[in-house]
Amino acid sequence: MVASKSIKLNTGVEMPTLGLGTWRSKPGEVEHAVEFALKNGYRSIDTASGYENENEVGQGIKKSGVPREEIFLTTKLNNPDMGHPEKALEYSLTQLDTPYLDLWLMHWPAPMTKEGGADKSIDWLDTWHEMERLYKAHPNKIKAIGVSNFSVEYLNRLLPNCEIVPATNQIELHPSCPQQEVIDFCVSKGIAVTGYSPLGSDGAPLLKNPVVVKMAEKYGVKPGTILISMHANRPNVNVLPKSVTNERILENAKIIDMDYADVIELNQIAKEAPFRACHPSWAGWGNLGFTESV
Template sequence: MPASKFVKLNTGAEMPTLGLGTWRSKPGEVEHAVEFALKNGYRNIDTATAYGNEAEVGQGIKKSGVPRENIFLTTKLNNPDMGRSKEALEYSLKQLDTPYLDLWLMHWPAPMTSNGGPDKSIDWLDTWHEMEKLYKAHPDKLKAIGVSNFSVEYLNRLLANCDVVPAVNQIELHPSCPQQQVVDLCISKGIAVTGYSPLGSDGAPLLKNPVVVKIAEKYGVKPGTILISMHANRPNVNVLPKSVTNERILANATIIDIEPADIAELNEIVKTAPFRACHPNWTGWGNLGFTECV
């Protein structure tokens, strides 16, 4: 299919296919990155309480001069804040200096204590029910709710016990970690998929992959354009490249149509070069039902 500019959520809202990710962006850099991206056509900004940069993101939005209603803004409920969702929502709204969120995600299905260990006293499903209540009670503050880093196992449990089907599942997504079973389940249930780390995360290792380089040469573009565009060429999938440099932010905004045969070849990369940049084991809850990369 041709590259899309928007993904239609199950709420009826349109979420821009291309967004700016802010994970691991250093303090002092995020504000400029957000301001520059918005001034140069981006309309989708992603952050999280856990990133510690919501205030800078909010400042960048203000400085850009782009009206708030023209921006799709996402942040995430932090793992230690499960059990206090209402307070966490108000905190994010204050930090971002915004009256509402376009999308609020459960960052991981992994309740944690304030010192970083697993909190076995909280069931993440109860937290989802709290998010549902806030969504229903405050449509002026929450336009949509969703999840992040949910495997098939966790999605199935959620779907069997929810009143509100998540609008989005944000997951690591690139040729070395396609998570096709997760993507297929989401699409079948009307859940949009947002892919983070499209270049393979730190060091952008996939930029040097010979298959990616070959396909980029065919289209006369940079490898990063291929890795970002492949998601825009899939139904109900959008993508969050991350950068804090002006040149890279502009380069990442180039989206092209890619022939199905080339998409298929990119999808074969996992057979020879599988890896996951953000492994769920860090949470202390194990792998959260994920199979390795596939």
């Protein structure tokens, strides 16, 4: 396989294969990470209103000096804001100090109250319909809409009841959480897949997994390069490694070509060592169509 540099969304737009993730980045670190990443070749930045760092992301973009039109910028509608997406959209645009979003995602199919409980007065499908309305009404503000953390179960409810097929589905994706069923389903429906936590997130043992180490030795690279590159060697998949340190940001950008058989072997790790980094207690995991062990 030849690693891709971009994937084409169902809108016809090219989205970079590699992006900088900002989930769990500490306040005060995000601005520099975004600035440094953009100055060193990154052209896709991912954030979310729920991360509470949109303002820093916007400052990092400004300080980088990279023209806004060269950057693919993604943010997400927060769960407590699903009853008023238009207000939330304007807030994100203001925080990011940008006139438009390249991609706006529904963060979870899980409306919540500001106190953190489930908001049963809101149907997430109604929120999607409002996102569709805003997308059609404000093409100068929203270039594409998509979803995040959607299982096949939730996509099966969405697709027969939507006017606009999501451009992407952003999901946790690494060898201990391969979610192949979701990927296959999305590809069959023309939905690109974006993988977050490709290294398994903080504390995950993937960097020392013997299969990953074996692959790193085969290709003469570090284990992290294998875990990130495997997604760039899959059709319709892109990836969001996260870091706030200069060395790691540069290291994460070293995408290599891989034999597809090696990608398949890496995904077998989940059979022996399943792991999920994003397991929110508030979600009622089973109610979102996922299982704990993946």
